[in-house]
Amino acid sequence: MIKLIKSLFMPAAVKTTAGALATKFGLELRGNPSAPVRGVAPIADARAGQLAFYSTEQNSNAFKILPIDVLKKTRASVILVQPDQAQYAPDGATLLITDTPRGNIVKILGEIYREKPRFGISKNSRIERGVFFRKKRTNYVGDFVTIERGAVIEPDVKIYSGAFIGRNVVLGRGTIVHSGAHIENATIGSECVINANSVIGKDGFGYTKQDGHNIFIPHVGRVVFGDRVSVGANTCIDRGAMTDTTIGAGTKIDNLCQIAHGVVVGCECFLASGVGLAGGVVIGDNVLLGGHVGIANGVRVGDNASVGANSGVFRNIPDGETYMGYPAGPGTEFMRHYAWLRKNTKK
Secondary structure (H helix, E strand, O other): OHHHHHHHHOOOOOOEEHHHHHHHHOOEEEOOOOOEEOOEOOOOOOOOOOEEEEOOOOOOOOOOOOOHHHHHHOOOOEEEEOHHHHHHOOOOOEEEEOOOHHHHHHHHHHHHOOOOOOOEEOOOOEEOOOOEEOOHHHOEEOOOOEEOOOOEEOOOOEEOOOOEEOOOOEEOOOOEEOOOOEEOOEEEOOOOEEOOOOEEOOOOOOEEEEOOEEEEOOOOOOEEEOOOOEEOOOOEEOOOOOOOEEEOOOOEEOOOOEEOOOOEEOOOOEEOOOOEEOOOOEEOOOOEEOOOOEEOOOOEEOOOOEEOOOOEEOOOEOOOOEEEOOOOEEHHHHHHHHHHHHHHOOO
């Protein structure tokens, strides 16, 4: 009964074969090309008919290398493995050989568990006159979606139930907007993902003091995304006051982040959950911001820099540096201070 219940709620895998995967992803095949692949599982839990992977890659400290015995004892029918580890695979298993199993397993997961295509415009959606669909038959618009006039919807865009697309928004080819997302004053690139209940393009927190009162500053800028940007659930990205808020291509933003007006985020960055960027912050390319990092107005973070979780950044960070702490400073300096405190505060 438990297996039946799991089968009803787990994502359904597209059935394929080892040979088909080898051909599609350019992998070396050793064994039976007709070996069926009905799903993917961790190597220690895999069963006959499933694919698993084993790797000694360690691209970051988050990746743990499993004991070789796990590979020797797996029951997976198809194993994605490095050339040096292939000798330890069980007899009879079909092998897909690659130098980068971790990278290829991502591609295979996308192939096997890809969502079934959805097309069509729900009769329960509200689409104003003047919305421009480039190729309407390739689009999907779910129930209770609102799209205001002037919006441009490129081919292969999917908009799920309850989303709001405001006037003059552009959604690039292949972009996915999940349920409850709210987008205004924005140009979104191709193949972006906007997750549930995120808010993009609303006014920022811009005020000025006049005669002792807080006076709102009108915002006339936009939000501009490059291609392949991902925005997590319940994240807010404000439009610029006079300049645009921009997010570079390939940047990934986690849930519950706040990006204020006029911020510039470079390409291929990672912003973990709870990051808050104040107005005018400039983030370079390939930057990593840990969870709950806060960065003050106008601060610049250089290319390839990283900031540790829960840090507060009040001064510029040079290219390639790692900062941490509150207020944030160079990582080595922070660790020396921490070591000194531990040494000198022992009872």
